[in-house]
Amino acid sequence: MIKVGLIGLGTVGQGVARLLTERRDMLARRLGTELVLKKAAEIDAERRAAAPVATELLTPRDRDILEDPEIDIVVELIGGTDVARELVLAAISRGRHVVTANKALLALHGNEILGAAAQNGVDVAFEAAVCGGVPLILALRQGLAANRIHEMFGILNGTCNYILTQMSLHDMSYEQALAEAQAQGYAEADPTLDVEGIDTAHKLAILVSLAYCTPLNLDPIAVSGISNLDPLDLQLAREFGYAMKLLAISRNDGRTIEARVHPTLIPRDHMLANVSGAFNAVHLTGDAVGPILLYGQGAGMMPTASAVVSDILDLARNLTRGVKCRVPPLGCDAALEAPRHIKPLDEVVTNYYIRFAALDRPGVLSQISGILGKHNISIAAVIQKGREVKGAVPIVMITHEAREANTRQALLEIDQLPVVSPPAVFYRIEDPHLHAAQI
Amino acid sequence: MIKVGLIGLGTVGQGVARLLTERRDMLARRLGTELVLKKAAEIDAERRAAAPVATELLTPRDRDILEDPEIDIVVELIGGTDVARELVLAAISRGRHVVTANKALLALHGNEILGAAAQNGVDVAFEAAVCGGVPLILALRQGLAANRIHEMFGILNGTCNYILTQMSLHDMSYEQALAEAQAQGYAEADPTLDVEGIDTAHKLAILVSLAYCTPLNLDPIAVSGISNLDPLDLQLAREFGYAMKLLAISRNDGRTIEARVHPTLIPRDHMLANVSGAFNAVHLTGDAVGPILLYGQGAGMMPTASAVVSDILDLARNLTRGVKCRVPPLGCDAALEAPRHIKPLDEVVTNYYIRFAALDRPGVLSQISGILGKHNISIAAVIQKGREVKGAVPIVMITHEAREANTRQALLEIDQLPVVSPPAVFYRIEDPHLHAAQI
Numbered sequence: 025m026i027k028v029g030l031i032g033l034g035t036v037g038q039g040v041a042r043l044l045t046e047r048r049d050m051l052a053r054r055l056g057t058e059l060v061l062k063k064a065a066e067i068d069a070e071r072r073a074a075a076p077v078a079t080e081l082l083t084p085r086d087r088d089i090l091e092d093p094e095i096d097i098v099v100e101l102i103g104g105t106d107v108a109r110e111l112v113l114a115a116i117s118r119g120r121h122v123v124t125a126n127k128a129l130l131a132l133h134g135n136e137i138l139g140a141a142a143q144n145g146v147d148v149a150f151e152a153a154v155c156g157g158v159p160l161i162l163a164l165r166q167g168l169a170a171n172r173i174h175e176m177f178g179i180l181n182g183t184c185n186y187i188l189t190q191m192s193l194h195d196m197s198y199e200q201a202l203a204e205a206q207a208q209g210y211a212e213a214d215p216t217l218d219v220e221g222i223d224t225a226h227k228l229a230i231l232v233s234l235a236y237c238t239p240l241n242l243d244p245i246a247v248s249g250i251s252n253l254d255p256l257d258l259q260l261a262r263e264f265g266y267a268m269k270l271l272a273i274s275r276n277d278g279r280t281i282e283a284r285v286h287p288t289l290i291p292r293d294h295m296l297a298n299v300s301g302a303f304n305a306v307h308l309t310g311d312a313v314g315p316i317l318l319y320g321q322g323a324g325m326m327p328t329a330s331a332v333v334s335d336i337l338d339l340a341r342n343l344t345r346g347v348k349c350r351v352p353p354l355g356c357d358a359a360l361e362a363p364r365h366i367k368p369l370d371e372v373v374t375n376y377y378i379r380f381a382a383l384d385r386p387g388v389l390s391q392i393s394g395i396l397g398k399h400n401i402s403i404a405a406v407i408q409k410g411r412e413v414k415g416a417v418p419i420v421m422i423t424h425e426a427r428e429a430n431t432r433q434a435l436l437e438i439d440q441l442p443v444v445s446p447p448a449v450f451y452r453i454e455d456p457h458l459h460a461a462q463i
Numbered sequence: 464m465i466k467v468g469l470i471g472l473g474t475v476g477q478g479v480a481r482l483l484t485e486r487r488d489m490l491a492r493r494l495g496t497e498l499v500l501k502k503a504a505e506i507d508a509e510r511r512a513a514a515p516v517a518t519e520l521l522t523p524r525d526r527d528i529l530e531d532p533e534i535d536i537v538v539e540l541i542g543g544t545d546v547a548r549e550l551v552l553a554a555i556s557r558g559r560h561v562v563t564a565n566k567a568l569l570a571l572h573g574n575e576i577l578g579a580a581a582q583n584g585v586d587v588a589f590e591a592a593v594c595g596g597v598p599l600i601l602a603l604r605q606g607l608a609a610n611r612i613h614e615m616f617g618i619l620n621g622t623c624n625y626i627l628t629q630m631s632l633h634d635m636s637y638e639q640a641l642a643e644a645q646a647q648g649y650a651e652a653d654p655t656l657d658v659e660g661i662d663t664a665h666k667l668a669i670l671v672s673l674a675y676c677t678p679l680n681l682d683p684i685a686v687s688g689i690s691n692l693d694p695l696d697l698q699l700a701r702e703f704g705y706a707m708k709l710l711a712i713s714r715n716d717g718r719t720i721e722a723r724v725h726p727t728l729i730p731r732d733h734m735l736a737n738v739s740g741a742f743n744a745v746h747l748t749g750d751a752v753g754p755i756l757l758y759g760q761g762a763g764m765m766p767t768a769s770a771v772v773s774d775i776l777d778l779a780r781n782l783t784r785g786v787k788c789r790v791p792p793l794g795c796d797a798a799l800e801a802p803r804h805i806k807p808l809d810e811v812v813t814n815y816y817i818r819f820a821a822l823d824r825p826g827v828l829s830q831i832s833g834i835l836g837k838h839n840i841s842i843a844a845v846i847q848k849g850r851e852v853k854g855a856v857p858i859v860m861i862t863h864e865a866r867e868a869n870t871r872q873a874l875l876e877i878d879q880l881p882v883v884s885p886p887a888v889f890y891r892i893e894d895p896h897l898h899a900a901q902i
Contacts (some may be wrong), residue, residue: 039751140540163606169493170482170486171769237493312482316597317757317758317759319734327753330749332752337609347785355493
């Protein structure tokens with residue numbers, strides 16, 4: 025019999041408790057022995073009362089779980105990074121295996137936690153931390169282990185994807201779409217972590233470590249969110265055949281790694297362009313396997329619980345066979361030793377969508393394109409819209425590949441021109457056809 | 464050091480040899496010890512000469528591998544079912560762990576092989592048998608292990624999907640599209656196993672066992688292929704908003720299981736409708752996780768080799784830790800003991816697309832719909848085309864849900880009518896909106 029202690033009975037914790045209880049027979053048949061919820065800790069009395077857990081298993085004190093010598097696996101589902109870090113480190117130091125769904129914890133304290141786990145010979149599993157119920161971490165850590173991963177593009181945050189879908193389908197403003205997402209339960213009262221791309225960056229940090237065997241490192245990931253998006257740019261992007269998505273993007277050319285999170289224009293026939301509402305998806309390319317897409321619900325009570333319980337079952341399988349640390353948490357023992365260089369955003373080379381608000385005077389286009397040319401930025405397409413927005417006319421350019429630093433410098437200079445009303449708005453584009461066109 | 468013996472140096476075998484050789488360092492870093500190709504057997508001298516394997520490792524004799532006491536893992540990649548069965552059973556009886564990509568072998572002899580493996584305490588892994596490099600079996604066996612799987616829809620055969628994509632995009636006949644597929648290397652000289660749906664059924668048998676913990680059973684899977692498809696039906700289906708795909712379909716209502724393979728109409732905005740060319744994808748629904756899609760290359764040298772090497776690595780991880788049979792091959796120990804009933808096709812209830820070739824006379828529609836009504840089949844939509852095809856006018860009906868046996872009986876009776884020119888053509892439809900419309 026394998027005994028589980030659960031800390032945190034919020035939405036996901038309740039889902040995990042439900043699966044462990046209702047699926048007891050099925051899980052026992054899979055495992056070959058019983059998998060039992062021994063104790064569940066939750067500080068909030070109302071949540072304890074509402075939890076689908078027998079009263080005698082409930083406790084308000086985390087240490088009742090940490091100090092129970094019979095508990096084999098500790099499941100951390102309280103969220104946040106301070107208390108969670110202490111709890112997880114305490115469990116590890118006591119030789120308990122740990123399951124967590126906490127991407128912020130891993131992104132910020134993952135190296136410390138995984139280092140402690142290696143030292144204490146325990147497993148830390150976190151399938152639910154990225155893409156909820158989609159077995160993406162299992163795929164990267166095991167299923168695709170023979171591959172060099174070249175590229176990953178992910179829609180990793182359901183809140184942002186829901187808001188962008190609403191803005192795009194119904195021509196809503198960001199504020200309207202956010203209110204709608206909050207009303208539907210897809211966005212929290214304070215949506216900062218989601219809409220500013222921070223949650224997506226946490227998840228990307230985990231994927232980068234898994235894909236390229238490198239320590240967790242959130243700092244060099246450039247992040248911008250969706251809270252400043254103007255619906256005008258979604259409409260104009262559409263006219264060029266693009267959809268706007270908040271993407272986590274990573275590339276590995278063998279020497280350096282790109283890792284960035286920002287609203288991105290992708291062709292409307294790209295598979296990720298059709299991922300709508302609160303769904304998540306990752307499109308990745310391995311050198312052997314080629315392109316792969318995994319798609320599903322990235323959040324919510326039961327999808328997340330599905331991933332947590334699959335982790336519990338996996339660790340339980342180790343316990344019944346008397347093994348541990350069978351697969352390193354990041355798929356590779358060396359992962360914590362060999363940091364790979366992540367390219368600063370300024371060095372990234374990509375295509376851009378740039379919108380200028382220009383006065384409708386002769387010579388404007390030549391002044392703008394002159395400055396772009398000076399910075400080695402060539403133009404693949406331009407549209408100038410007749411309609412005036414705040415006294416100026418939008419000019420939209422799609423560029424060939426250009427260096428980020430050059431683009432930013434060019435836009436600073438263009439913003440000084442008396443014929444444009446600053447600031448220029450720009451978004452990065454991921455479009456393989458545009459790459460090809462330049463060759 | 465873990466030593467691998469490879470039997471079969473065809474396309475996939477060469478890919479596996481390449482990965483084991485070229486990725487030696489990376490695999491060692493993942494595993495924590497060396498993973499070495501000890502020997503490779505191939506009866507064909509030309510293939511031996513062409514193989515990316517050092518000459519001293521090559522042998523024409525399978526038994527050089529089976530009888531080598533140093534080999535830990537035997538990889539069977541010869542294909543076919545007779546010799547492969549003997550080889551795999553011989554390896555198992557000698558206590559070797561086995562990796563195979565052979566779906567036909569598993570569908571036909573899987574219970575015998577997995578039974579022998581259980582008896583001898585060895586592992587049999589077969590990630591590459593379904594959807595090539597896509598880690599679908601890993602997902603079903605482990606990642607989604609907390610779920611009851613309700614539904615699976617799969618495009619599991621790249622040859623058929625390539626042919627259907629060509630027919631649909633370029634209004635080609637089946638024969639033209641097949642010739643194109645053969646020219647591109649997507650179809651074999653004798654395409655029977657692929658185009659008649661047999662390969663898809665082999666794969667579905669494996670998925671059904673994994674998803675529902677039941678012994679492998681190919682017999683009750685109803686199969687029809689794509690070789691009789693008339694491009695006219697692809698065109699007419701499109702007018703109703705449908706795409707035609709060869710789908711593996713399975714449903715589990717807790718009591719009985721549906722499992723069938725046939726050309727199927729699906730809404731054009733369904734994710735599977737946009738899986739084109741030689742790609743594979745599976746859309747499945749688990750009760751906790753909700754809908755999931757996995758997509759990628761289902762065949763080819765390196766995608767398949769990617770899956771085979773991930774299996775080798777997984778078994779090697781067991782070997783280095785001194786464990787075996789950590790996860791049962793079908794995800795559940797009871798799987799070989801508890802056969803589940805698979806519903807005969809006659810009992811399936813679904814929607815139909817039916818095309819009649821009718822003489823353009825008054826009363827035809829009322830005669831046809833009278834017979835359908837008598838068999839409890841009600842009509843959701845009808846179109847009658849002005850254009851004549853072989854002296855008759857096509858009438859196409861989309862039905863509400865009806866029992867397969869009733870539909871077949873009704874069509875037999877309609878085919879007797881003097882005003883129609885038999886036989887009526889029918890395809891099954893998977894369209895959630897159509898289900899809903901009937902309620």
